[in-house]
Amino acid sequence: MEKEAIIVANGLQIGYKTSHRKTNVVNASLDFELLSGEVTCLLGRNGAGKSTLIKTLCGIISPLGGELRIKGGIGMVLTEKTNAGGLTVYDLVSLGRYRQTGFFGALKEDDHLAIRESLEAVGIADKSGSYMSELSDGERQKAMVAKALAQETPIIILDEPTAFLDVTSRVEIMLLLRSLSHEKGKAVLISTHDLDNAVKWGDRLWLMDKKTALRSGTPEELNASGTLDEFFYSPLKGRMI
Amino acid sequence: MKRNATIPYIGLGAGLILLFLANLMYGSVRIPAFDVVSILLGGSPGHQAWSHIVLESRLPQAVTALLGGAALAVSGLMLQTLFKNPLAGPSILGISDGANLGVAIVMIYFSAGSYLTTIFAAFIGAAVVLLVIIAFSRKVRNNVMLLIIGIMMGYLASSIISILNFRATADKVHQYVLWGMGDFTAVSLEKLPYFTLFAVAGLIAAAALIKPLNALLLGESYAANLGVKVRRVRVAILLVTGILTATVTAFCGPISFIGLAVPHMARLILGSSNHKQLLPVTLLAGAAIALLCNLLTIVPGNGQMLPLNAITSIIGAPVIIYVIMNRKNIQYFN
Structure with a gap:
């Protein structure tokens, strides 16, 4: 490449x-x-x-x-504390599709595909229904990386x-x-x-x-x-x- | 793991219908459920006066409680998300106090005049506080600092009200104190269309903010990176909150605790902070709690009514204490 x-x-x-x-x-x-x-x-x-x-x-x-x-x-992962404990991992990663979704943020098939691929790429697809607060620190960071991946930025x-x-x-x-x-x-x-x-x-x-x-x-x-x-x-x- | 959101919707929806019906049934006169339904469907009840009581008095009161509760709860939710602070609420930010000040000036210094004057004064008061907060929000990027500015604005408005009260006659003070206790009965059938228009418009605008509200859960830096126009959204949230709070305060007086406590109840019921479900559940829960509070103001037997704010505080304060004491076990804090 x-x-x-x-x-x-x-x-x-x-x-x-x-x-x-x-x-x-x-x-x-x-x-x-x-x-x-x-x-x-x-x-x-x-x-x-x-x-x-x-x-x-x-x-x-x-x-x-x-x-x-x-x-x-640019997809971004920061150290700052978020209030995302009450979001599921899937919800969190779906925020990465903010620019691609419409006014009310409804997810289309393309978006679901990008989210699933991002979750699989970082290896936390099995945690997609868990709340962020239920994850270990390492898993939380992987979820944030998955969110950045779902943004599909270079x-x-x-x-x-x-x-x-x-x-x-x-x-x-x-x-x-x-x-x-x-x-x-x-x-x-x-x-x-x-x-x-x-x-x-x-x-x-x-x-x-x-x-x-x-x-x-x-x-x-x-x-x-x-x-x-x-x-x-x-x-x-x-x-x- | 994620809970099913259907059950809260069904439970709250059913509870809301029952509470709405109970609000139409109970008061100084108890009207049977069958007759209430018959009146609503245009039929004739057992007593002719019942039709008048239900349609002219209790129905506007119940609709006001339903919309007022929903408006305050949704305002509280938006402010808590924006300020990343579980103790944010319309009364905390000084918006209610601004409306109070407007009403106090009219009530104490001008002969009370029409209700439109009072409503206009409340809007002006809330708008002034709101404009000050919006002006500061352009300078102050830190939301905790902005929240403190809001609290200070509330103190300022309260101080001015105290000074006004000090110089006013006893009957004017009495009139103002009664208004300050909060009351869903203040909206008559004649005023109801205006109240409904503002409240529904504010709630629709709030629903349009669901997408950026979710992004704001990650903080403003992440939100900006995701594509949220943070400053614009901040102003929009403050504006919608201001309209909803000013509407309720102008028509019903300052009502405490619903805006602060109901969003927490909704999160505890739903288990999720995703506004796609949380905002509708907060709206339904706010409406249900306001209807419940309104029902509990009725003193059984003698037809007298307790101050609404006494009831909202009795229900709201324990919820806030519970949430603070258990915050380590509540997922949306962690």
């Missing part, structure tokens, strides 16, 4: 508008390309601007400057999807995302603190901090060039963090 640059940023400036005139710039100039058919892991310390970048790409906040081109829609962006999961679920989610990108050609961007799994399962890493430009490469390239060591070396503690 040929890889395509599906998000392209040139000199992208991200941050928040704090009042009518003032802005808080988190990162002044970012250049990157997000490729289809790959899992890209976004790594960086707290405050580096990972969440701001994710929110900018997802359209939750507007870019402050620069150029950002996105080909197609891009899926996830903000720390494995943050509250146990080790087994972390690996499961990463493997799931990897197979979705490789088999369905989706561009998957994951913001994470989980370096081990990012290096192991990510096709590409983006290293982000406030001082330098965003550094991008395969885990092997970044490891061989010493960039990973340098990026995660803590001068304060004198050891890898």
Whole structure:
């Protein structure tokens, strides 16, 4: 499958508008390309601007400057708490069909098919009638990924999807995302603190901090060039963090 | 696992018919069910006066309770979803207090005038609070903060009412206090078409918001990503809620607890937060609870009536306490 640059940023400036005139710039100039058919892991310390970048790409906040081109829609999975405990897994995934359904949200055969396929792809089809509150943390996260899949967008962006999961679920989610990108050609961007799994399962890493430009490469390239060591070396503690 | 939604619909529908009939049967005079049905079908009852009592007094009262309960409950549901807060409700957001203030000004400072003046004043009061909240909603993105602004607006309106009462004559205060107890009997046959028009229009508009309401369960960021025009929907929900609340408050006085407690009852009955089923069940439950409350205001034997708000609080407050105490076991909180 040929890889395509599906998000392209040139000199992208991200941050928040704090009042009518003032802005808080988190990162002044970012250049990157997000490729289809790959899992890209976004790594960086707290405050580096990972969440701001994710929110900018997802359209939750507007870019402050620069150029950002996105080909197609984005399915999104966030860490924020939802009030979806009283929805069944099927109801939740059906929300992914919001744009495809009409005024009253009635599901057509196409929509049911997309929902069933999404549930099967993440391996929770047997839980479709269960309430979200009855699921484990890992299963809930899979349901959110299924919702993003049902959106049928070429891009899926996830903000720390494995943050509250146990080790087994972390690996499961990463493997799931990897197979979705490789088999369905989706561009998957994951913001994470989980370096081990990012290096192991990510096709590409983006290293982000406030001082330098965003550094991008395969885990092997970044490891061989010493960039990973340098990026995660803590001068304060004198050891890898 | 998912429960069958048909049973709540059938149960509530049957309960609603029985309560509606009971509202037509009981009052200062007890009229047998057979005669009530006969009057409704255009026949002649055992006593000539019964026809007048049922058609001129009890029928408008029962229809008002049915629509008023549905309107308040649906308003409460929409506000709880929008603010992601189980304690949101039309009275909490200050919309009812705004309507109260409008009525208080008319009742205390102008000779009570026609009912249309009172209704107009309530609409203006509710609309002012609503406009302030909508204006803030453009600046304040955080819904909890917006809820607090609503509560503050309610306090402000209540303070102004207290000051007005302080300066008013005793009989005007008495008149206002009576109105404040809530009353479904206030809508006569003559006023009923106006009340019905506003309430039904508001309920239809609420039904049109079912799709974005479901998306809002995931939070505003997810909703925006799914394609919801969040700000527009927020204004639409506040507007529909305002119309429904102002209508009920203007015609019947401020009625507490139905908007707050009934959406919780509906979720407990249904077991689901999906608005496709939850909104109709809330509507039916609101109508049924209001009819029940109206029935319970009748003091057996002497034909006197208890204040409606005393009854709605006795039913509503325990529900809220139960929900808060058991929130760890109730799925829509988890």
